[in-house]
Amino acid sequence: MPDSVDAKNHAVDTSRRHFLRSGVAIGGAALAGSIATTSHAAATETSNLPPNIPKWMKVPGDPMGSQTYGTPSPFEKDVVKNISKNLPQYLSASGRTPLQELDGIITPNGLFYERHHAGVPTIDPTQHRLMLHGLVERPMIFTMDNIRRFPPESHIHFLECSGNPGYKKPYGKTASDLVGLLSCAEWTGVKLKLVLQEAGLRADAKWVVAEGADAAALTRSIPIEKCLDDAMLVYSQNGERLRPQQGYPLRLILPGFEGNMNIKWLRRLHVTAEPTYSREETSKYTDLMPDGTAREFTFYMEAKSIITRPSGGQRLAAKGFHEITGIAWSGRGKISRVDVSVDDGRSWQEAHLQEPILTRALTRFRLPWHWDGKPTVIQSRATDETGYVQPTLAQLLAVRGENYFYHNNAIWPWRIAADGEVSNAANA
Amino acid sequence: MPRMHRALATALGVALIVYTTGTQAQGQYGVGRTATPAEIAGWNIDIGRDGSGLPPGSGTVSRGREVFAQQCAACHGENGEGGIGDKLVGGQGTLSTSKPVRTVGGYWPYAPTLFDYIRRAMPQNAPESLSNDDVYAVSAYILNLNGLVPNDTTLDAKSLPSIKMPNRKMFVADPRPDVKTPACIKDCSVSGH
Numbered sequence: 001m002p003d004s005v006d007a008k009n010h011a012v013d014t015s016r017r018h019f020l021r022s023g024v025a026i027g028g029a030a031l032a033g034s035i036a037t038t039s040h041a042a043a044t045e046t047s048n049l050p051p052n053i054p055k056w057m058k059v060p061g062d063p064m065g066s067q068t069y070g071t072p073s074p075f076e077k078d079v080v081k082n083i084s085k086n087l088p089q090y091l092s093a094s095g096r097t098p099l100q101e102l103d104g105i106i107t108p109n110g111l112f113y114e115r116h117h118a119g120v121p122t123i124d125p126t127q128h129r130l131m132l133h134g135l136v137e138r139p140m141i142f143t144m145d146n147i148r149r150f151p152p153e154s155h156i157h158f159l160e161c162s163g164n165p166g167y168k169k170p171y172g173k174t175a176s177d178l179v180g181l182l183s184c185a186e187w188t189g190v191k192l193k194l195v196l197q198e199a200g201l202r203a204d205a206k207w208v209v210a211e212g213a214d215a216a217a218l219t220r221s222i223p224i225e226k227c228l229d230d231a232m233l234v235y236s237q238n239g240e241r242l243r244p245q246q247g248y249p250l251r252l253i254l255p256g257f258e259g260n261m262n263i264k265w266l267r268r269l270h271v272t273a274e275p276t277y278s279r280e281e282t283s284k285y286t287d288l289m290p291d292g293t294a295r296e297f298t299f300y301m302e303a304k305s306i307i308t309r310p311s312g313g314q315r316l317a318a319k320g321f322h323e324i325t326g327i328a329w330s331g332r333g334k335i336s337r338v339d340v341s342v343d344d345g346r347s348w349q350e351a352h353l354q355e356p357i358l359t360r361a362l363t364r365f366r367l368p369w370h371w372d373g374k375p376t377v378i379q380s381r382a383t384d385e386t387g388y389v390q391p392t393l394a395q396l397l398a399v400r401g402e403n404y405f406y407h408n409n410a411i412w413p414w415r416i417a418a419d420g421e422v423s424n425a426a427n428a
Numbered sequence: 429m430p431r432m433h434r435a436l437a438t439a440l441g442v443a444l445i446v447y448t449t450g451t452q453a454q455g456q457y458g459v460g461r462t463a464t465p466a467e468i469a470g471w472n473i474d475i476g477r478d479g480s481g482l483p484p485g486s487g488t489v490s491r492g493r494e495v496f497a498q499q500c501a502a503c504h505g506e507n508g509e510g511g512i513g514d515k516l517v518g519g520q521g522t523l524s525t526s527k528p529v530r531t532v533g534g535y536w537p538y539a540p541t542l543f544d545y546i547r548r549a550m551p552q553n554a555p556e557s558l559s560n561d562d563v564y565a566v567s568a569y570i571l572n573l574n575g576l577v578p579n580d581t582t583l584d585a586k587s588l589p590s591i592k593m594p595n596r597k598m599f600v601a602d603p604r605p606d607v608k609t610p611a612c613i614k615d616c617s618v619s620g621h
Binding site: 088089091092117118131132133138139140141142143146149150194197198199200209211215216217218219267268270272274276277278279282283286288289290291292293294295296297298299300302337339341344345346347348381383386388389390391392395396399400402403407 | 455456457459460461462463467468471472473474475476477512523524526528530532535536537538541544545548549552555556598599600601602603604605606607608609610611612613614615616617618
């Protein structure tokens with residue numbers, strides 16, 4: 001359903017609103033053991049608007065305990081993960097965050113993007129163990145209680161799938177279709193460095209092979225420099241324990257590195273002298289160049305941004321003021337600048353970066369804009385603290401070709417038509 | 429404290445330290461315990477590109493054909509041509525074309541990775557259910573389908589790493605950032621949309 005930027009609530013059609021209202025009323029009545037009928041469902045659209053008193057002020061609301069774990073308003077029921085209905089299979093698959101529906105920089109846990117390679121395991125944390133072995137002084141086993149005894153830290157970082165999106169048409173219609181394999185959360189856990197030091201690294205320790213306790217036993221090799229820098233063993237996300245889809249009870253977070261390396265359901269760390277060259281770092285997650293060579297161990301997600309509002313699938317209801325907003329991020333550090341063009345790339349203006357501006361985290365940008373009602377193309381361009389500038393798709397394709405598949409950090413232009421409809425200009 | 433009691437306490441203390449050293453790690457935090465060789469052997473299923481970690485056992489192409497038909501063909505096709513699962517065969521010579529086909533024979537750089545991946549993750553509905561002999565056999569069959577080993581091949585920990593994968597030399601290090609763009613502000617070329 002196209003989403004009207006200016007009048008989102010009014011886009012909820014009458015029949016659905018009545019259905020929802022009836023459902024809520026029945027649920028509330030059952031719990032409260034009193035009042036509430038469905039007769040109000042026949043009320044006209046204006047009965048809750050000024051000068052009338054809205055019906056939800058005339059009866060008590062749901063009592064305490066109606067929900068012991070809160071869920072969004074029923075009027076937000078369409079804000080869910082974006083999961084394709086035409087996947088060849090759903091055990092090795094991905095589901096996207098609805099970026100264009102979210103504000104700020106933190107992704108709610110229920111909407112965090114998912115990618116797993118053999119389904120989501122259900123793991124009893126009392127029976128989960130982390131084994132650390134290989135080129136260490138003392139091979140060790142940790143329980144989850146052990147892991148939580150190490151001094152914890154919390155950090156906000158984005159996580160992004162390496163293939164987000166591909167290089168070939170057709171490109172996605174919405175921001176979520178395009179780059180929805182991207183989310184950001186506050187992660188709590190222990191620096192991997194502390195745990196490695198507890199076992200004692202040998203001088204020849206150069207890589208750590210991390211393995212998940214899922215049915216894929218997913219394995220990636222991580223350079224020791226990253227393990228001793230900002231890598232974390234994480235057990236909580238946005239204040240609560242990890243969701244099963246995010247690796248409960250324990251996962252790796254490697255800030256700025258491609259998503260699949262951030263091993264979920266982490267059960268084993270094998271310290272080695274060289275990478276293991278697992279299937280996931282040879283057959284997959286390598287970047288094919290036009291000459292047939294393939295880049296391997298391409299860890300970093302480079303600087304990127306996208307306008308989430310207005311964006312594909314939305315509609316500007318009228319000319320006049322509209323804020324342009326979106327998100328920017330870089331695996332190599334902080335975002336230093338975001339430029340926005342509202343004239344198909346002819347000129348660019350610097351957007352305001354909203355605090356906090358954190359390393360390897362989503363950064364929210366904003367630009368006030370008056371739409372004159374004429375068709376145009378808008379787009380954003382991120383620069384990170386290394387000086388790296390987000391490229392156009394054409395610039396990326398010129399170097400990498402269409403077979404590259406992963407690490408597409410192109411600028412994505414949105415076309416705004418005279419009637420206000422927003423669509424992906426890259427599909428033209 | 430009487431001398432004898434003190435001596436006993438010291439002895440107990442020493443015994444406790446010795447006991448602790450045996451079972452508890454001696455890191456800064458004293459958290460966790462030592463993993464035994466048997467525990468590590470049970471969990472460590474990593475195979476290096478040089479074949480390190482490959483277990484005893486062996487398997488033939490003909491046995492692999494049987495196992496493949498029973499366990500793999502439903503997703504990967506009777507002859508590895510692909511289906512719900514990846515295409516496993518062919519693709520040589522396609523990597524620099526507009527339709528690259530990345531298969532075991534055409535793309536994978538190291539043969540031992542095949543054993544590692546099949547054992548840890550396949551078949552998708554029952555990973556780690558095949559015997560080591562059958563993993564060697566299926567590896568042999570898939571390599572045979574790709575024309576990399578003859579029909580009478582038997583693979584084991586010694587022969588699997590010796591197989592030369594055709595695409596081995598084609599992997600290169602990450603040179604990024606590979607696109608360097610000055611940030612134009614005014615009179616820029618139109619993006620072409």
